[in-house]
Amino acid sequence: xxxxxxxxxxxxxxxxxxxxxxxxxxxxxxxxxxxxxxxxxxxxxxxxxxxxxxxxxxxxxxxxxxxxxxxxxxxxxxxxxxxxxxxxxxxxxxxxxxxxxxxxxxxxxxxxxxxxxxxxxxxxxxxxxxxxxxxxxxxxxxxxxxxxxxxxxxxxxxxxxxxxxxxxxxxxxxxxxxxxxxxxxxxxxxxxxxxxxxxxxxxxxxxxxxxxxxxxxxxxxxxxxxxxxxxxxxxxxxxxxxxxxxxxxxxxxxxxxxxxxxxxxxxxxxxxxxxxxxxxxxxxxxxxxxxxxxxxxxxxxxxxx
Amino acid sequence: xxxxxxxxxxxxxxxxxxxxxxxxxxxxxxxxxxxxxxxxxxxxxxxxxxxxxxxxxxxxxxxxxxxxxxxxxxxxxxxxxxxxxxxxxxxxxxxxxxxxxxxxxxxxxxxxxxxxxxxxxxxxxxxxxxxxxxxxxxxxxxxxxxxxxxxxxxxxxxxxxxxxxxxxxxxxxxxxxxx
Numbered sequence: 001x002x003x004x005x006x007x008x009x010x011x012x013x014x015x016x017x018x019x020x021x022x023x024x025x026x027x028x029x030x031x032x033x034x035x036x037x038x039x040x041x042x043x044x045x046x047x048x049x050x051x052x053x054x055x056x057x058x059x060x061x062x063x064x065x066x067x068x069x070x071x072x073x074x075x076x077x078x079x080x081x082x083x084x085x086x087x088x089x090x091x092x093x094x095x096x097x098x099x100x101x102x103x104x105x106x107x108x109x110x111x112x113x114x115x116x117x118x119x120x121x122x123x124x125x126x127x128x129x130x131x132x133x134x135x136x137x138x139x140x141x142x143x144x145x146x147x148x149x150x151x152x153x154x155x156x157x158x159x160x161x162x163x164x165x166x167x168x169x170x171x172x173x174x175x176x177x178x179x180x181x182x183x184x185x186x187x188x189x190x191x192x193x194x195x196x197x198x199x200x201x202x203x204x205x206x207x208x209x210x211x212x213x214x215x216x217x218x219x220x221x222x223x224x225x226x227x228x229x230x231x232x233x234x235x236x237x238x239x240x241x242x243x244x245x246x247x248x249x250x251x252x253x254x255x256x257x258x259x260x261x262x263x264x265x266x267x268x269x270x271x272x273x274x275x276x277x278x279x280x281x282x283x284x285x286x287x288x289x290x291x292x293x294x295x296x297x298x299x300x301x302x303x304x305x
Numbered sequence: 306x307x308x309x310x311x312x313x314x315x316x317x318x319x320x321x322x323x324x325x326x327x328x329x330x331x332x333x334x335x336x337x338x339x340x341x342x343x344x345x346x347x348x349x350x351x352x353x354x355x356x357x358x359x360x361x362x363x364x365x366x367x368x369x370x371x372x373x374x375x376x377x378x379x380x381x382x383x384x385x386x387x388x389x390x391x392x393x394x395x396x397x398x399x400x401x402x403x404x405x406x407x408x409x410x411x412x413x414x415x416x417x418x419x420x421x422x423x424x425x426x427x428x429x430x431x432x433x434x435x436x437x438x439x440x441x442x443x444x445x446x447x448x449x450x451x452x453x454x455x456x457x458x459x460x461x462x463x464x465x466x467x468x469x470x471x472x473x474x475x476x477x478x479x480x481x482x483x484x
Contacts, residue, residue: 031357031399032366032399034355035353035365036353038355040330040368041368042368042370042390047381048382048385064377065377068376102377220464254467255379255466255470256343258378298376
């Protein structure tokens with residue numbers, strides 16, 4: 001018995017020390033270490049790869065989050081040539097109105113209308129399949145799928161063409177792969193496949209594949225320079241290198257709005273048109289000015305204050 | 306066996322000590338920025354906090370990415386442009402107070418002065434605030450406090466374009482219940 005009691009005490013000493021060290025430690029860091037251990041970890045998804053859900057004319061991997069609604073109006077004006085038409089601003093080549101809604105953080109649904117040239121109604125879905133992640137379990141890129149169905153509602157001649165509903169449909173399929181390389185620099189690759197049920201002439205191919213490449217560079221917290229090029233694959237007779245779509249411009253973000261200003265040889269603002277080698281000739285100064293204005297609305301009921 | 310009483314004392318002390326380290330991982334932090342143009346409100350329900358009653362010390366760890374905003378774009382801008390949460394993931398605070406908090410009796414201690422240091426956006430600054438500490442009937446402890454944070458003091462720049470939408474001083478509300 002005389003031996004056991006001191007042994008027992010010896011046994012307790014580490015126990016005692018252990019429970020004492022942490023509270024007794026005055027070091028600020030150790031308390032913060034304890035706090036770090038109990039903190040529920042945050043989401044490590046890379047955010048703000050681009051300022052907007054459009055890189056320029058084409059979709060970016062940015063998404064409309066759950067219960068948010070994006071309303072966007074885009075314009076592209078006429079050719080910047082001479083004061084007669086006030087450098088193209090007298091003519092509107094195309095106006096596009098779109099609504100995009102976030103069903104969840106990973107599913108975005110959209111409806112849009114472009115006036116010229118085909119009075120096109122578009123419905124779309126964008127699925128955010130993979131997100132770039134930083135930190136311990138890093139993942140190098142984001143990947144989204146964008147699919148669209150365009151319905152051309154204009155009047156066609158002859159009557160038979162006008163009645164051919166299937167002939168009014170175009171399909172858009174895009175894989176969007178992006179990487180935020182640094183705080184300022186992000187790049188994107190967008191392989192695109194457009195299928196048109198009926199083309200304007202028999203020589204035009206129904207299916208056209210193009211590769212969108214682009215990126216952005218932040219020049220200040222609120223402004224970035226963006227560039228986007230859709231390189232249509234040279235698989236058909238009517239292919240002209242000069243008519244691939246090149247867009248260069250700015251994103252300017254002011255709180256709930258994002259403005260995009262661009263110079264482009266495209267005359268249409270929906271991918272079913274600008275990604276199929278039908279833009280102006282950018283080597284012949286057929287360049288247009290355009291802009292888009294995005295406003296975000298929150299449909300969610302929680303967090304109202 | 307003559308050591309036995311002291312042994313029991315030692316053990317009992319240990320147990321009491323352990324109970325006096327109160328923790329929570331679901332404390333609430335919210336902030337409010339009010340301007341004539343726009344009101345911005347955000348809430349974080351995943352704040353970790355430790356309350357050490359014997360040391361009269363309280364500490365908070367607030368992960369900035371866990372703040373939820375009404376508008377998703379605002380949340381993104383908050384993290385990307387203002388607090389730079391990838392670089393500075395958390396706001397941390399540690400402070401001390403003078404009151405003796407008795408856990409055995411339900412009681413409200415109003416006007417507890419907490420003096421401490423706040424680390425936020427890579428800047429460490431003294432922060433003093435008044436808190437209310439409540440010992441609840443169910444032996445839980447609630448701490449509530451409200452204090453302003455000056456954005457400029459923590460090197461948070463508000464671009465000229467949105468100056469009229471974001472208040473230079475935002476009000477932070479802390480509401481933590483410890484077990």
